[in-house]
Amino acid sequence: MLQFAVQAADIGIWHWDLINNRVNWDARCGQLYGYRDDEALSYEGFLKRISPEDRQRVDDAVQGSLRERTDYMVEMRIMQADGSLRWVMGKGRGFYDGEGRPTSMSGIAMDITERKQTEESLRESEEKFSKAFQAAPSMFLISTLEGRYLDVNETLLSTLHYRRDEIVGSTVQELGIWGDPAERDRQIAILQQKGTIRNLELRLRDRYGRSIIGLVSTVLVTIRGQECLLTLTRDVTEQKKAEQERERWRLQLEAVLESINEGVIISDLEGRILTMNRAALGFHGLEAIRQARQTLLEYHGQFELLDTAGEPVPLEKWPLARALRKEQFVDYEMYVRRKGATHPRPFCYNGTVAHDREGKAMLAVLTMRDISAQKRAELEIVSLNRELAAKAAELEIKATHDALTGLWNHEEIIEILNHELARAERDGSCVSTIMADIDFFKQVNDTYGHMSGDEVLRQTAQKIRSNVRSYDFVGRYGGEEFLLILPECNRTCALSFAERIRSGVDRSLIRTQEADISITISLGVAHSCRDGRLDATTLIKISDAALYEAKRNGRNRVEAALQ
Template sequence: MPFFAASSGLSGVGQSGPDSFGPDSFGADSSEGHACDPPASLSFGVSLYEQLFRFHSAVMLLVDAETGCLIEGNPAASVFYGYPDGALCGMSINDIGTLRPEEQARRLAELREGRLTCFTSRHRLASGEVRDVEVHSVPVRLFERTLLYTIIHDITDRVRAEEALRRSEQHPEMVMDGAGIGSFSWHALTDEVGCDTRWGDVLGLGRVECAPMMASWRSLVHPDDLPGLERARQRHLSGVTPRYEAEYRVQGADGAWRWIQETGRVVERGGDGLPLRVAGIVRDVSIRRRAEEDRRRLFNLSPDLMCVGGMDGYFRELNPAWQEVLGWSKEELLDRPWVALVHPDDRAATMQGLDTLRERGVITNVENRYLCRDGTWRWISWNSAFVFEQGLIYGVGRDVTALRRMVEELRTSEARLRAMAATVPGVVLQWREAPGDRRFTYVSPRSHEILGLPPERLLQDWRALPVHPADRTVWELSLRDAVERRGDWMFEGRLVLPGGEMRWWRGEARPVDAGQSGAADLCEEPGIVYCGIITDTTEHREAQERLRQLATTDGLTGLANRRRFLEALEHEVQRHRRYGTPLALISIDVDRFKLVNDTWGHAVGDEVLRALAAICRAEVRDVDTVGRIGGEEFAVLLPDTAPEEALAVAERLRAGVESAPLLTAAGPLSVTLSLGVAASPPCGGADTLLREADRALYRAKAAGRNRVERASKPSGDLSGGLSGASGTGDDADTLLTIP
């Protein structure tokens, strides 16, 4: 808790305790009486002290004199040290001081005992900056503890000013020695030279005595540079220039040439105005000259267009790249304003960029077209800087014609891709597979139409693909398998659109090989990139289903046709053999159906067959299969059905048809059925089961029709049975026979 938050709570309380100001705090004797009320006095003291502590602009701290812990810091301290208000509480003086802990402990002892009240130190701010401070600290008794009431003044600026003054008062010789500058005095009439010992170091000759005559000095200068040096001196000696300055090469003791800068002026003239004495300095500028030579080499060798231009619109300097890129010679370019080379359509923007350059001093990535000598135009991207003091523009231009052409081709290619993606009958997509990460990198706009989601939704989260919950596990396994194989991916399943509609879809994709043309950029990141397409196969599936229905369904009755029925029978026989489940088969024939056709016509006969089919479907289970085997011949396959149950189903079918006249266009017609039932186990196969049911049907016909007969022999027995059962004279009845 902050110090004053605790102490201010004692105002107006007529008691003392560990959180109150004791007598030692104010230097009063507790045994003496007080004219004023102690609680009121205490309240006034705490309040006044709190006001001074909190609102004083000086940095104030309360420090535990034993441990060095910061008990409290005023807001000015928080601002100075850069910590949030209240953060100083609980910190140690070691956190802000730069003394070693043992040195800090000795200083605390001196402060605690009153032997030290004022000193200078260095404190570290929250930012890490170290400041010079002057510390005033006195011990006080508060809450039965000895605290150091400390006021801190920042004297960093004063310390730095004193240091700067101290350095400025040093002997000029030290400054010149540190700067590597040598001085000389030349008597023009006698040609005598007087100089300090540093000139030997500057000239590369070591610290030796100065050459007594200027002629000796001249012999050290490179022959190519001596005329320039003499010309600069003579122009000054004759009064043309206020001083002279020249740079020349001097050969040192090691035989190497170094560049020297010499600056001098006449400091004494005779009565006739002729110069008597010249004073000057020399310094080694070899490093600068080498840097300038390096810059010159870069200037000349750079493939970029480099130039220096004036605000008058003319070039001052150009590098050879101008001729290589644009074809113009340096002389041709220096003789014409540079704006004359800018494409007319780009001049307004170029001049606007020039205004920006004047205001800001720098412009970058400004592009315009420049005229080539052969009449063509090339795009140049400029980075330029304006130096106001010189009135010069320094520019670097890069030929970006090929880049802009590539960008334009890319833009055209992307537009072509978008057009193709918009017309392809599917969703074109691309995604990246990496360990623990899968994300779409491109989804074509048709996703909104086909998937019911905008591309942005899928780009944010690949799991948003609306795969049917029942298919999602298999879908994810198919993706994982493709990635592990680094092979093609294909999946077909269902989608649930946001509105609840279910659609069938097919996804196909293949990994992109880094060696494929144009695929290098796609494969730079880790993982595998897949490109593919999602198509809506609902109509195709429905068409397939219709074809399957046509191939397996009887067109008249809607029942399974002969082919479909035999396939279902074979499947159930195999299941019976594997698991031993019971299986039954009912063979059905309409009695004297030929008479119906002959009497009422085939249209009425078709109505009768459709009505019988409806009765059969209504009387059996969904797992049972009812099929039309021939003209008026039907069969019912009953999986998992015992013989007695099959007989009951057959009897129910017979009774239902007999008791319910069939409604036709010719009026109600009554027909009857003859039914044969065969059941397993055991079962010798589908043909055997059909043969047994057929024989039972023969017996039903022979016994007078409109009845149910069960196969008399086990279905596995292929010998025996009725023969010539059709010899009853019912030539209109044809029975189901499997050769």
């Protein structure tokens, strides 16, 4: 029973990052696929580990799963370092981004080698049984009470490697078939008391002195008036070896279950616990199963199961209850609050039912994994993503805005102008530009210093921004020059905004640490409409020429280009 249970619980977990083409796995999965702990692996590298006879079928299953957005399950043979093959059942599920493109795939791997070998052994056994039945599988011999052999069957001859003429007519002492000749004397004494012997374990020797363990059954028979022994001996040497091997394997498996970090719970189909390893006991706050074959539900008061929302989980939705209903599930997330604990711990449960060779359900098997570290990592990733988004936004602003004034910088305002001119050409509207320059700004810097000059630039930028529409664009073209872009605004409209800006600047004082400074501003206006489309470079040149004309005509004024 433990063998079936371990087959069901023997699970490895893997994750394939499709973006970086990297496959990661846990320790058990690495053992199944024969990877080193430090080995980096691509999907193509993973495929190379698969037997060539199975490789294309596995790749088709994986690619089909990603295309169809369905889970896949496939059996495959994995080539081991020593040249042997291990049978593995792989299951996987793809994950996709918002546009439906696959980004990763996760799944489990389960060692089914023993199951496959058992199936093959069963087929071989059926063939052997048919032949063995015809050939009398047990050893038969007839001997006198004194120990002379009268007859033997072919099975005995082949088992002990004698010819018929070497045995028939010989005595027990001459051949030495009995490992301990005194055993035959005890056998006769039992026969004389009880009249029969059934399944007495004795050791025999073949002609080469090799030991054979046999289950011996003997009866007294009379042949031609002579009392004889009819002995049937069944060779159980391999069976004994197998039992010893199974016991050794069972002890090893129990040691493995006790050593792994994942919890393993095995119950019969009535829910009575058969095995619960140390990790599972600790996860539930239990020291031990108090009484053999108790159900986990009887420990309800020792711990509490909560769903991801923190609500108590009804008994019918407990992982073991689901497994007993023959549901198979992977990564069933749930929280366990041990008795006396303040905070619950998150776990992922996997559940299945183990079957015997005839397909009959035998055991319910659960594995559980503590995902506290994973949850903490997820929270850290969310926090980090928020920080990165904020940094990205900050970098975006720095890349497109002037650090001093907060206006669009030179490169971005030119890019905006190109975009607005293209849009205006599509919808048949006008775009106007205003080139503005602070009058006698050099004198401000020379008289009050550059810190005051910077403050003049900042406050002038604010006044310009406050005197245009919300969808207009204002950028620092360079030095004390500002470029304004006015979508859906013709020559008359642009002149009106330019005058509003000029008068707004002219009527106010700019307060700095050095002094209250009065400045004026000159502005040049140009436009691009349906009757004369201009590119950005030409439009800026025309605005700049109009600005120059405003400077030449006395400053603190607005001039419009003649177009």
